[in-house]
Amino acid sequence: MRPHEPAEVSPSLPGEADWSVRVAHGAPVLLAYLDLEQRFRFVNDTHRRWLGVDPQQLIGQHLVDVVGRRNHALAKAALARAYAGHMASYEGELHDGRRRRYAHGNFQPDFDADGHVCGIFTALVDITERHDLELKLHESEQRFFGAFQHAAIGMALVAPDSRWLRVNAALCAMLGYREDEFLSRTTHDITHPDDVAASDVRHTQMLEGELESCHLEKRYSHRNGSLVHAQLSVSLVRDDDGNPRYFVVQIQDISQRKAFEDALHRERELAEVTLRSIGDAVITTDPQLCITSLNPIAEAMTGWSGLEAQGRSIEEIFQLFDARSGHAVANPLRAAIKHNTIVDLAGRTLLRHRHGFDTPVEDSSAPIHDNAGNVIGGVLVFHDVSETRALALKMIHLTQHDTLTGLPNRSQLHEHIGQAIATANRRQQRAALLYADIDNFKQVNELHGHAAGDRVLRAFAAQLQRCLSGDDLLSRYGGDEFVVVLPHLESVGDAASLGQRLINHGELTHVDGLPDLSLQLSIGISVYPDDAIEPDGLLQQAETALVAVKTQGRHGYRFFTASMNERTQARRRIETALRQALPRHELELHYQPKVDVHSGRIVGAEALLRWQANGRELYQPDQFVPVAEDSGLILPIGAWALRRACRQARAWQDLGHAIPVSVNVSPLQFQHPEFYHWLDEVLAESGLAPGLLELELTERMVMSGGDATTGLLQRIKRRGVRLSLDDFGTGYCSLSYLKHFPIDTLKIDRVFVRDLTSDRDTATITGAIIAMARSLNKDVVAEGVETHAQVAFLRQAGCSQLQGFLFGAALPAAEFQALLTGASTPTHHL
Numbered sequence: 001m002r003p004h005e006p007a008e009v010s011p012s013l014p015g016e017a018d019w020s021v022r023v024a025h026g027a028p029v030l031l032a033y034l035d036l037e038q039r040f041r042f043v044n045d046t047h048r049r050w051l052g053v054d055p056q057q058l059i060g061q062h063l064v065d066v067v068g069r070r071n072h073a074l075a076k077a078a079l080a081r082a083y084a085g086h087m088a089s090y091e092g093e094l095h096d097g098r099r100r101r102y103a104h105g106n107f108q109p110d111f112d113a114d115g116h117v118c119g120i121f122t123a124l125v126d127i128t129e130r131h132d133l134e135l136k137l138h139e140s141e142q143r144f145f146g147a148f149q150h151a152a153i154g155m156a157l158v159a160p161d162s163r164w165l166r167v168n169a170a171l172c173a174m175l176g177y178r179e180d181e182f183l184s185r186t187t188h189d190i191t192h193p194d195d196v197a198a199s200d201v202r203h204t205q206m207l208e209g210e211l212e213s214c215h216l217e218k219r220y221s222h223r224n225g226s227l228v229h230a231q232l233s234v235s236l237v238r239d240d241d242g243n244p245r246y247f248v249v250q251i252q253d254i255s256q257r258k259a260f261e262d263a264l265h266r267e268r269e270l271a272e273v274t275l276r277s278i279g280d281a282v283i284t285t286d287p288q289l290c291i292t293s294l295n296p297i298a299e300a301m302t303g304w305s306g307l308e309a310q311g312r313s314i315e316e317i318f319q320l321f322d323a324r325s326g327h328a329v330a331n332p333l334r335a336a337i338k339h340n341t342i343v344d345l346a347g348r349t350l351l352r353h354r355h356g357f358d359t360p361v362e363d364s365s366a367p368i369h370d371n372a373g374n375v376i377g378g379v380l381v382f383h384d385v386s387e388t389r390a391l392a393l394k395m396i397h398l399t400q401h402d403t404l405t406g407l408p409n410r411s412q413l414h415e416h417i418g419q420a421i422a423t424a425n426r427r428q429q430r431a432a433l434l435y436a437d438i439d440n441f442k443q444v445n446e447l448h449g450h451a452a453g454d455r456v457l458r459a460f461a462a463q464l465q466r467c468l469s470g471d472d473l474l475s476r477y478g479g480d481e482f483v484v485v486l487p488h489l490e491s492v493g494d495a496a497s498l499g500q501r502l503i504n505h506g507e508l509t510h511v512d513g514l515p516d517l518s519l520q521l522s523i524g525i526s527v528y529p530d531d532a533i534e535p536d537g538l539l540q541q542a543e544t545a546l547v548a549v550k551t552q553g554r555h556g557y558r559f560f561t562a563s564m565n566e567r568t569q570a571r572r573r574i575e576t577a578l579r580q581a582l583p584r585h586e587l588e589l590h591y592q593p594k595v596d597v598h599s600g601r602i603v604g605a606e607a608l609l610r611w612q613a614n615g616r617e618l619y620q621p622d623q624f625v626p627v628a629e630d631s632g633l634i635l636p637i638g639a640w641a642l643r644r645a646c647r648q649a650r651a652w653q654d655l656g657h658a659i660p661v662s663v664n665v666s667p668l669q670f671q672h673p674e675f676y677h678w679l680d681e682v683l684a685e686s687g688l689a690p691g692l693l694e695l696e697l698t699e700r701m702v703m704s705g706g707d708a709t710t711g712l713l714q715r716i717k718r719r720g721v722r723l724s725l726d727d728f729g730t731g732y733c734s735l736s737y738l739k740h741f742p743i744d745t746l747k748i749d750r751v752f753v754r755d756l757t758s759d760r761d762t763a764t765i766t767g768a769i770i771a772m773a774r775s776l777n778k779d780v781v782a783e784g785v786e787t788h789a790q791v792a793f794l795r796q797a798g799c800s801q802l803q804g805f806l807f808g809a810a811l812p813a814a815e816f817q818a819l820l821t822g823a824s825t826p827t828h829h830l
Helices: 016-026 046-051 063-074 076-083 128-150 169-175 179-183 193-207 255-277 296-302 332-339 387-400 410-427 442-448 450-465 492-507 535-551 562-581 621-631 634-654 675-686 699-704 706-718 735-740 750-754 760-775 788-797 813-821
Strands: 030-035 040-043 088-095 100-111 117-126 154-158 164-167 213-221 227-238 244-253 281-285 291-294 319-322 349-352 358-369 375-384 430-438 473-478 481-489 521-528 556-559 587-596 602-613 616-619 661-664 693-698 722-728 745-748 779-783 801-803
Touching (some): 063 088, 076 100, 100 128, 169 179, 193 213, 281 296, 296 375, 332 358, 332 375, 410 473, 430 492, 442 450, 450 481, 521 535, 535 621, 602 621, 602 634, 602 801, 602 813, 621 634, 634 661, 634 675, 693 699, 699 722, 706 722, 750 760, 750 779
Parallel strands (some): 521 556, 661 693, 693 722, 745 779
Antiparallel strands (some): 030 117, 100 117, 227 244, 281 291, 319 349, 349 358, 473 481, 602 616
């Protein structure tokens, strides 16, 4: 508008009196005025909509005649207070003859000039929906707390800071504390000190969202000083914003069960230690002379493992022959059980090993009795009377077992798989193989040495063994690979459950003298007869499933599917071709511009790997880069890319275009002991100013390497090279940790940028990240920018640089140089 021009005249509006009428009659409230005789003197039009009554017909009528005696009686006290000169309120039902409403009313006295009440103003608001919701909520709470209070097991609500919020009678009786005594304490106050740390770990995991619920056992201190063993089932309740509100804890007293278990465990341990320690072989059977157990000496002398022999006839496992005639000898255990007496072998007797050779033995057989004296089984105790033969058996055992872990080795695995298949056929069930591999285990050897790596493997094998039942077999297949054979599979879900337990237990592996390892496991699963019907096929399919897990990020399990073979073959084709890509000069670096958020000027470039032949792109980066990392080819390819990018940046520097070039570094490169030496060598060879090279690292690389990574980052920073944290926000890094690392730049991942203008939460998070990063003096680069609206937001939020298709795709070096020299310009400007 030009100076002195009059402003536009607004459309005419109702006068003040008109507004009063419109508000009084249009408000969604029953407004009325009652005189001293409780007769209506004013009624607004809302009565027509709510009660279906013409307001004019109510003028002069008494309140009781309009609302009815019941409603009038409910509001009587509030009306009396208002007529007495006080503000009053009323809440209750309001009947209009057709349905019930629930209303909240305010009664305001009206005073004349002498200060006497001359009437009252009434205003009623319909709160039916709110009232119904409150009733339902109250009923729900009553049901919950009724079930809570009267539950047969201990129940509690616990605050995130471990304060007891509510406990039921069963828990008070269990631990001896009154409710008020509970509420003045925390869970730590009554937890056994040795159990606090493990309990806190689960507590933290649930608060941080790693677990939705958990089960654990712990010991509480009873009020009388005794210990109560308890089994807990814990769930975390969060509010609508995802913030923790309280834990719901179910607590069962398992003290008696633990006492029985401990006693049974001590007896079993004593028996097992005795059986394993004695020099004699021991076999036990049930009354029908079917094998129930073999101790290690018996396994070595018969050639049968306890697992394989279990359930078989004694004659099948313990075959005796006369040393002189070669005729079969009757098993003495049959006579011992039949006559309920001890029976010894007579004469020179040979025990035939499973693999055909004979061993001279001495034997004693006896029945086993229960407390009532009934025969419930039998026991054979025998020993080798030939030291030479005993040594041979030991050598055979050693050749069939891994010397590091003591597990069956690869030579035994095929036989065990074949037996599992036979067992599954006989029982008309499935069997399964779980092929497990420790992710990035070579880093353990590189960081701590091979001797420590051997200790880790032994501890890891022991962790896995704890997950298995008596029939399951764990074998070391080689290196950091293990195979579990499940001969009895009720459903494929059992294999999945075991796979997850193996992953969880593997993470808990601990070795004295070493830092927290947090070993991660990848598992491929094949099922008989669904996936294969012979051992080699099952192994191959499980290995294929394992490769699929590693392809999709590691640390998990997957079942074999037929489509995996196609993906495996495709990966093998890529790997074979990739080995020739460098010698054939098929790899190339393209450069995508980074622009200043205010001027739009190119201020940097990111080097991106491309695989092309004859002008045609052979594979996309997301197809061949994971193959390169898994196969180790990323090391020579990464070294080539770093050298090529530095040379190109130096060439642009010589032309007067000194812009930083960023290069992505893979975890395998960065964690290699020689990485810093390679970097220093490339910089010296190219003559590039270190400040014109930027290394892009991932959050996981920075966060998972410990002190060694921090030291390496500081050395690189002292060399003058810039460091950038790529894809920030998609990993698990926290801004509070950034002050510990010499990072120059944060790159906001494209998944945040994409939703900036359509998702308020994403915009809020992104703005917060940028603000906090800038407060730590970090530059911020946003990648994947495609719209001007995104540019406007990022500029306003304080982002430093932008990168994305809006400013240009990745270009060959020559075309990018044309942009720098001005021969060509981006198609989009700020």
